Amino acid sequence: MTQFKVLISIILVLELFGLPSPVLAQINQPRKQIIVIDPGHGGKDFGAVGINGILEKDVVLKIAKQIIELNETTFNNQFEIYLTRYMDTLISLGDRTKLAKKLKANIFISFHCNHSDNPNARGVEVYVSKKQGKYSQESILLAYDLQKGLKENLGFKSRGVKFADFQVLRETVNCFPSVLLELGFLSNKEEKQFVCDSENLDSYAYLILNHLIKE
């Protein structure tokens, strides 16, 4: 008898005798997509310090938390979402990727904001691992999709999809699709203003979740 037939037989017996069926429960509830969001920096590592002292570590954490909230309120808990940090604490890059692997993430997204000495520098960038891995292609597709969405829906200038040797990407590209988002320049007046508005942070969160549904 094949394994499948054995499984069906077990289910039939369980149904027949009205016993609680953990097997059935598992079949009826497909595993939710597990998304691990990595808000960059934290604690004594401020990340970029923008106009009026706005800190990258705070902005990225706010967006990440907004995503969790929106998943519950608007997306009917469609995803199982975890953050690599929930507070203003510094977690090592190695521990961030270890956590994502332990959680068996389906997608890993790291959030950052940019900074430049040129106050006119602006736009969003999406990075994928320069090192080739099992999930390079999926990562690149997700990256293109997200930068297109950020450009078309939120009006950001797109600085394109880029390849880099970032540790969080290098250590995950063989395990699941992974991208790193640079969500605008905190050194640019308009983009700094944009992230100071909580409604806009909501738009980021909505856009990102909406794109993950299509993945």
Ligand SMILES: [Zn+2]
């Ligand atoms: Zn950063």
